[in-house]
Amino acid sequence: MDRQLRxxxxxxxxESAPVSVELVLRRELRARRWKRRMAWTAPIAAAAxxxxxxxxxxxxxxxxxxxxxxxxxxxxxxxxxxxxxxxxPVVRRVRPPQGPAPQPFxxxxxxxxxxxxxxxxxxxxxxxxxTLARFxxxxxxGRWAEPAPVDLLLGxxxxxxxxxxxxxxx
Amino acid sequence: xxxxxxxxxxxxxxxxxEAAFTVVYRRRQGAIYRYALQMTxxxxxxxxxxxxxxxxxxxxxxRLDGERGTVLSWLYAVARRQVLKHVAVEKRYExxxxxxxxxxxxxxxxxxxxxxxEQLRALIPTLPAVFREVLALCVVEEMSYxxxxxxxxxPEGTIRSRLHRAKAMLAERMAPAVRRVx
Numbered sequence: 001m002d003r004q005l006r007x008x009x010x011x012x013x014x015e016s017a018p019v020s021v022e023l024v025l026r027r028e029l030r031a032r033r034w035k036r037r038m039a040w041t042a043p044i045a046a047a048a049x050x051x052x053x054x055x056x057x058x059x060x061x062x063x064x065x066x067x068x069x070x071x072x073x074x075x076x077x078x079x080x081x082x083x084x085x086x087x088x089p090v091v092r093r094v095r096p097p098q099g100p101a102p103q104p105f106x107x108x109x110x111x112x113x114x115x116x117x118x119x120x121x122x123x124x125x126x127x128x129x130x131t132l133a134r135f136x137x138x139x140x141x142g143r144w145a146e147p148a149p150v151d152l153l154l155g156x157x158x159x160x161x162x163x164x165x166x167x168x169x170x
Numbered sequence: 171x172x173x174x175x176x177x178x179x180x181x182x183x184x185x186x187x188e189a190a191f192t193v194v195y196r197r198r199q200g201a202i203y204r205y206a207l208q209m210t211x212x213x214x215x216x217x218x219x220x221x222x223x224x225x226x227x228x229x230x231x232x233r234l235d236g237e238r239g240t241v242l243s244w245l246y247a248v249a250r251r252q253v254l255k256h257v258a259v260e261k262r263y264e265x266x267x268x269x270x271x272x273x274x275x276x277x278x279x280x281x282x283x284x285x286x287x288e289q290l291r292a293l294i295p296t297l298p299a300v301f302r303e304v305l306a307l308c309v310v311e312e313m314s315y316x317x318x319x320x321x322x323x324x325p326e327g328t329i330r331s332r333l334h335r336a337k338a339m340l341a342e343r344m345a346p347a348v349r350r351v352x
Contacts, residue, residue, distance in 0.1 A: 017203040
């Protein structure tokens with residue numbers, strides 16, 4: 001009996017998982033690694049891209065001082081996040097960095113009309129005041145090229161959904 | 171990297187290091203797959219269990235403490251849970267008394283002309299899961315009673331007696347063929 005069992009065991013030891021299992025697992029590992037990397041690089045990349053895009057335009061400040069934009073264009077961030085009912089998604093609010101009390105978020109471009117955000121990240125950065133004025137932020141006259149601290153609300157895909165001033169600009 | 175133990179590879183594993191994962195996978199997949207194969211009797215389910223076990227390692231590898239136990243015993247523990255899930259679904263494990271092992275079809279009749287090894291191969295899957303488990307761990311993987319006991323979560327003495335009973339049951343069922351050969 002022992003001899004037969006040993007032979008049977010030796011035969012069994014030749015068994016191993018199909019190669020497809022290893023392929024599936026390695027693919028999954030790469031996907032997980034990519035997701036993990038994107039989780040922290042996407043917001044930074046988005047903020048950097050936005051800053052690079054707007055900075056040169058800010059340096060060419062308008063010759064004529066624009067009138068301060070009325071507060072009617074400012075949408076509170078809560079509306080953007082929670083959006084239309086009844087399918088209210090779960091919103092993971094990210095605590096912004098410590099600092100001066102922020103103002104409400106202003107939705108950017110086409111995102112004013114889209115569905116609510118399921119998950120968002122907030123990144124603090126600086127943008128030229130001229131850029132902020134273009135978004136309808138209540139910035140004062142002068143010093144158009146000077147940067148002002150803002151919070152960018154980034155969607156899951158890393159695109160900027162809304163902006164808010166960190167403190168009121170004189 | 172291939173010279174490092176599983177426990178030494180844990181930090182790299184928790185960082186999602188593909189090379190470290192591949193080393194551990196290639197080193198351990200066979201044992202896990204064979205264990206699942208013996209327990210479920212299905213190559214497809216065994217592959218599924220193996221995949222689940224290593225996915226769990228991917229997810230929880232960073233939380234493993236190499237000081238508290240080996241990676242292999244953790245893998246077996248996960249495999250065991252997965253296997254029990256499958257076996258419970260098939261109603262082949264839970265509720266089956268250890269001493270009840272009569273298969274639905276008497277293999278003695280079907281195997282009249284088969285050789286001993288063939289008979290053994292046909293008889294082992296008919297044993298209750300607890301006996302298949304002890305054969306997989308102690309005979310196929312050549313584990314000590316202590317190691318097998320930790321994985322099966324039973325005392326060492328139970329492993330010893332299960333192995334003895336498994337062999338006795340096989341010998342009893344093989345008896346007609348043995349008699350013919352002798």
